[in-house]
Amino acid sequence: DAMVIQNPRYQVTQFGKPVTLSCSQTLNHNVMYWYQQKSSQAPKLLFHYYDKDFNNEADTPDNFQSRRPNTSFCFLDIRSPGLGDAAMYLCATSRGQGAYSPLHFGNGTRLTVT
Amino acid sequence: ILNVEQSPQSLHVQEGDSTNFTCSFPSSNFYALHWYRWETAKSPEALFVMTLNGDEKKKGRISATLNTKEGYSYLYIKGSQPEDSATYLCAFGNDYKLSFGAGTTVTVRA
Numbered sequence: 001d002a003m004v005i006q007n008p009r010y011q012v013t014q015f016g017k018p019v020t021l022s023c024s025q026t027l028n029h030n031v032m033y034w035y036q037q038k039s040s041q042a043p044k045l046l047f048h049y050y051d052k053d054f055n056n057e058a059d060t061p062d063n064f065q066s067r068r069p070n071t072s073f074c075f076l077d078i079r080s081p082g083l084g085d086a087a088m089y090l091c092a093t094s095r096g097q098g099a100y101s102p103l104h105f106g107n108g109t110r111l112t113v114t
Numbered sequence: 115i116l117n118v119e120q121s122p123q124s125l126h127v128q129e130g131d132s133t134n135f136t137c138s139f140p141s142s143n144f145y146a147l148h149w150y151r152w153e154t155a156k157s158p159e160a161l162f163v164m165t166l167n168g169d170e171k172k173k174g175r176i177s178a179t180l181n182t183k184e185g186y187s188y189l190y191i192k193g194s195q196p197e198d199s200a201t202y203l204c205a206f207g208n209d210y211k212l213s214f215g216a217g218t219t220v221t222v223r224a
Contacts, residue, residue, distance in 0.1 A: 004157065035214075042118065042214040043203070055210075090158070099145035099207025102160035 003027070006091050006106035013081050014114055021076040021109045023091030029104070031097050032074040034066060035090040037108075043090055049074060050097045078111075086113045116140055118206045120215035127194045127222055134190040135218040137204030141185035146207035149178055149189055152217070153200040161189075161202075194222045 004025045013019040023032065030051050035043040047056045049068045063085070065077040078085055090108045094101035119138045127133045139147065146165045152158040162171040167182040175192045191198050201219045205212040 040123075040216060042216040045211060045213075048210075092158075097210050099209065099212060100163060100165065102148060102163050103150075103158075103205075103212065104160070105150075105157040107155070107157045 004091060004093055004104050004106040006089075006109050008109060009107060010110050010112070012112045012114060013078075015083065016080050019078050019081055019111070021078075021089050021091075021111070023074045023076075023106055024072050025074075025093045025104075026072070027093055027095075027104060028071060029093035029095050030071070031094045031101070032068060033092040033094070033103065034074070034076050035092065037088045037090060038086075046076070048097075081111070081113045083113050086111055116206060116208070116213040118204065118213050118215040120202075120204055120218050122218060123216070124219040124221070127191075127220065129194060129196060129222055129224050131194055132190065132192045133194060133220065134188050135202065135220075137187045137189070137206075137215055139185050139187075139204075139206035139213075140208075141183060143208045144182045144185075144206070145209060147180055147182075147187050148205040148207065148212060149187070150203040150205070151176075151200045152203060158203060189218075191220070194220075196222050196224055198222050 033048040034046045037043040046060045067075045091106045092103040149161040150158040164180040169180040177190045201217040203217045205214045
Protein backbone atom coordinates (compact mmCIF):
# COMPACT_ATOMS: atom_id res chain seq x y z
CA ASP A 1 0.00 0.00 0.00
CA ALA A 2 1.19 3.48 -0.81
CA MET A 3 1.90 5.32 2.37
CA VAL A 4 3.74 7.89 4.44
CA ILE A 5 6.25 6.45 6.90
CA GLN A 6 7.87 8.28 9.77
CA ASN A 7 10.85 7.07 11.73
CA PRO A 8 11.38 6.69 14.54
CA ARG A 9 7.99 6.41 16.23
CA TYR A 10 9.45 7.67 19.51
CA GLN A 11 12.60 9.75 19.84
CA VAL A 12 14.32 10.83 23.03
CA THR A 13 17.03 13.45 22.86
CA GLN A 14 18.92 15.54 25.33
CA PHE A 15 18.56 19.26 25.76
CA GLY A 16 20.69 20.92 23.10
CA LYS A 17 21.59 17.70 21.25
CA PRO A 18 20.73 17.85 17.53
CA VAL A 19 18.09 15.42 16.36
CA THR A 20 16.74 14.43 12.95
CA LEU A 21 13.32 13.04 12.22
CA SER A 22 12.65 11.34 8.91
CA CYS A 23 9.69 10.90 6.63
CA SER A 24 9.33 8.88 3.45
CA GLN A 25 6.46 8.45 1.04
CA THR A 26 5.55 6.03 -1.72
CA LEU A 27 2.66 8.17 -3.00
CA ASN A 28 4.86 10.24 -5.34
CA HIS A 29 3.20 13.39 -4.05
CA ASN A 30 4.99 16.62 -4.83
CA VAL A 31 4.13 18.42 -1.60
CA MET A 32 5.46 17.41 1.82
CA TYR A 33 4.65 19.10 5.12
CA TRP A 34 5.93 19.06 8.68
CA TYR A 35 3.48 19.80 11.49
CA GLN A 36 4.19 20.13 15.20
CA GLN A 37 1.48 19.20 17.69
CA LYS A 38 1.86 19.89 21.38
CA SER A 39 -0.44 18.23 23.87
CA SER A 40 -4.15 18.96 23.21
CA GLN A 41 -3.28 21.77 20.80
CA ALA A 42 -3.90 22.17 17.10
CA PRO A 43 -1.23 20.83 14.74
CA LYS A 44 0.91 23.76 13.66
CA LEU A 45 2.51 23.94 10.22
CA LEU A 46 6.29 24.42 10.44
CA PHE A 47 7.16 24.35 6.74
CA HIS A 48 6.41 22.60 3.51
CA TYR A 49 8.07 21.69 0.23
CA TYR A 50 6.46 22.03 -3.14
CA ASP A 51 8.81 19.82 -5.13
CA LYS A 52 12.19 21.34 -4.22
CA ASP A 53 10.79 24.73 -3.26
CA PHE A 54 11.00 25.25 0.48
CA ASN A 55 8.36 27.34 2.24
CA ASN A 56 9.00 28.31 5.83
CA GLU A 57 6.21 29.59 8.07
CA ALA A 58 6.98 33.02 9.46
CA ASP A 59 6.78 31.91 13.08
CA THR A 60 8.84 28.71 12.74
CA PRO A 61 11.90 29.05 14.96
CA ASP A 62 15.32 29.12 13.28
CA ASN A 63 16.17 26.07 15.36
CA PHE A 64 14.06 24.01 12.95
CA GLN A 65 15.42 23.15 9.53
CA SER A 66 14.33 20.78 6.82
CA ARG A 67 15.84 18.90 3.88
CA ARG A 68 14.21 17.17 0.97
CA PRO A 69 16.90 15.34 -1.00
CA ASN A 70 14.39 13.73 -3.40
CA THR A 71 10.65 13.29 -3.94
CA SER A 72 10.38 10.41 -1.50
CA PHE A 73 12.23 11.69 1.56
CA CYS A 74 11.98 14.68 3.83
CA PHE A 75 13.86 15.36 7.07
CA LEU A 76 13.22 17.62 10.02
CA ASP A 77 16.37 18.76 11.82
CA ILE A 78 16.17 20.36 15.24
CA ARG A 79 19.57 21.92 15.82
CA SER A 80 19.40 22.55 19.54
CA PRO A 81 16.24 21.06 21.04
CA GLY A 82 14.79 22.78 24.04
CA LEU A 83 12.28 21.41 26.52
CA GLY A 84 9.58 23.35 24.68
CA ASP A 85 10.22 21.37 21.51
CA ALA A 86 8.83 18.18 23.02
CA ALA A 87 5.84 17.37 20.83
CA MET A 88 4.35 15.06 18.24
CA TYR A 89 5.81 15.77 14.81
CA LEU A 90 3.61 14.84 11.88
CA CYS A 91 4.73 14.51 8.29
CA ALA A 92 2.11 14.77 5.58
CA THR A 93 1.96 14.78 1.80
CA SER A 94 -0.48 16.01 -0.80
CA ARG A 95 -0.74 15.69 -4.55
CA GLY A 96 -0.95 19.40 -5.16
CA GLN A 97 -0.24 22.58 -3.31
CA GLY A 98 -3.39 24.25 -2.20
CA ALA A 99 -6.28 23.90 0.11
CA TYR A 100 -8.21 21.43 -2.06
CA SER A 101 -5.91 18.43 -1.75
CA PRO A 102 -6.39 16.12 1.21
CA LEU A 103 -3.33 15.44 3.32
CA HIS A 104 -1.89 11.97 3.79
CA PHE A 105 -0.21 11.66 7.16
CA GLY A 106 2.40 9.44 8.69
CA ASN A 107 1.98 7.99 12.17
CA GLY A 108 4.06 10.75 13.68
CA THR A 109 7.21 10.87 15.79
CA ARG A 110 6.81 11.72 19.46
CA LEU A 111 9.85 13.67 20.60
CA THR A 112 10.90 13.81 24.23
CA VAL A 113 13.61 16.22 25.34
CA THR A 114 15.38 15.42 28.61
CA ILE B 115 -2.89 33.33 12.89
CA LEU B 116 -6.20 31.88 11.69
CA ASN B 117 -8.59 30.96 14.46
CA VAL B 118 -10.12 27.52 13.95
CA GLU B 119 -12.15 26.42 16.93
CA GLN B 120 -13.61 23.01 17.62
CA SER B 121 -16.17 22.23 20.26
CA PRO B 122 -16.57 20.42 22.43
CA GLN B 123 -12.99 19.44 23.20
CA SER B 124 -14.15 15.95 24.12
CA LEU B 125 -17.35 14.00 24.39
CA HIS B 126 -18.55 10.61 25.51
CA VAL B 127 -21.38 8.87 23.70
CA GLN B 128 -23.16 5.61 24.32
CA GLU B 129 -22.86 2.95 21.65
CA GLY B 130 -25.77 3.27 19.26
CA ASP B 131 -26.39 6.95 20.01
CA SER B 132 -25.81 9.69 17.48
CA THR B 133 -23.68 12.74 18.09
CA ASN B 134 -22.38 15.86 16.41
CA PHE B 135 -19.76 18.51 17.00
CA THR B 136 -18.66 21.79 15.51
CA CYS B 137 -15.80 23.43 13.70
CA SER B 138 -15.84 27.21 13.36
CA PHE B 139 -13.50 29.13 11.10
CA PRO B 140 -13.01 32.55 9.50
CA SER B 141 -15.73 33.31 6.96
CA SER B 142 -13.40 35.31 4.71
CA ASN B 143 -10.91 34.07 2.13
CA PHE B 144 -12.35 30.56 2.27
CA TYR B 145 -11.04 27.86 -0.05
CA ALA B 146 -11.84 24.55 1.64
CA LEU B 147 -12.69 22.84 4.91
CA HIS B 148 -11.18 19.44 5.73
CA TRP B 149 -12.17 16.82 8.30
CA TYR B 150 -9.73 14.17 9.52
CA ARG B 151 -10.15 11.22 11.87
CA TRP B 152 -7.20 10.36 14.10
CA GLU B 153 -7.37 7.07 15.92
CA THR B 154 -4.92 6.32 18.71
CA ALA B 155 -1.58 4.97 17.45
CA LYS B 156 -2.59 5.54 13.84
CA SER B 157 -2.15 8.36 11.35
CA PRO B 158 -4.79 11.03 10.77
CA GLU B 159 -7.04 9.99 7.89
CA ALA B 160 -8.89 12.35 5.60
CA LEU B 161 -12.68 12.07 5.83
CA PHE B 162 -13.94 14.99 3.75
CA VAL B 163 -12.77 17.99 1.78
CA MET B 164 -15.60 20.49 1.39
CA THR B 165 -15.48 23.57 -0.78
CA LEU B 166 -18.98 24.92 -1.46
CA ASN B 167 -21.38 26.63 0.88
CA GLY B 168 -24.16 24.18 1.68
CA ASP B 169 -22.00 21.16 0.87
CA GLU B 170 -23.00 17.94 2.55
CA LYS B 171 -20.70 14.93 2.48
CA LYS B 172 -21.32 11.41 3.73
CA LYS B 173 -19.10 8.41 4.37
CA GLY B 174 -20.92 5.48 5.92
CA ARG B 175 -22.41 6.67 9.22
CA ILE B 176 -20.39 9.89 9.25
CA SER B 177 -21.57 13.04 7.51
CA ALA B 178 -20.61 16.70 7.45
CA THR B 179 -22.23 19.98 6.52
CA LEU B 180 -20.66 23.30 5.61
CA ASN B 181 -21.75 26.91 6.04
CA THR B 182 -19.09 29.21 4.66
CA LYS B 183 -21.10 32.41 5.12
CA GLU B 184 -21.26 32.03 8.88
CA GLY B 185 -18.04 30.02 9.17
CA TYR B 186 -18.98 26.66 10.63
CA SER B 187 -19.11 22.98 9.80
CA TYR B 188 -20.80 20.15 11.67
CA LEU B 189 -19.67 16.55 11.75
CA TYR B 190 -22.34 13.97 12.54
CA ILE B 191 -21.88 10.37 13.64
CA LYS B 192 -25.03 8.27 13.38
CA GLY B 193 -25.38 5.18 15.56
CA SER B 194 -21.92 5.48 17.16
CA GLN B 195 -19.78 2.36 17.36
CA PRO B 196 -16.65 1.75 19.46
CA GLU B 197 -14.53 2.00 16.29
CA ASP B 198 -15.67 5.62 15.94
CA SER B 199 -13.62 6.51 19.02
CA ALA B 200 -11.00 8.94 17.75
CA THR B 201 -9.99 12.58 17.64
CA TYR B 202 -11.68 14.43 14.81
CA LEU B 203 -9.71 17.35 13.42
CA CYS B 204 -10.99 20.03 11.12
CA ALA B 205 -8.76 22.26 9.02
CA PHE B 206 -9.55 25.53 7.28
CA GLY B 207 -7.86 26.06 3.95
CA ASN B 208 -7.01 29.40 2.40
CA ASP B 209 -4.77 29.46 -0.64
CA TYR B 210 -2.00 26.93 0.03
CA LYS B 211 -2.24 26.47 3.76
CA LEU B 212 -4.39 24.41 6.12
CA SER B 213 -4.92 25.70 9.66
CA PHE B 214 -6.10 23.02 12.04
CA GLY B 215 -8.34 23.08 15.07
CA ALA B 216 -7.33 21.29 18.25
CA GLY B 217 -9.83 18.50 17.64
CA THR B 218 -12.82 16.88 19.29
CA THR B 219 -12.03 13.59 21.01
CA VAL B 220 -14.93 11.17 20.83
CA THR B 221 -15.14 8.17 23.14
CA VAL B 222 -17.86 5.64 22.41
CA ARG B 223 -18.88 3.56 25.42
CA ALA B 224 -20.16 0.05 24.86
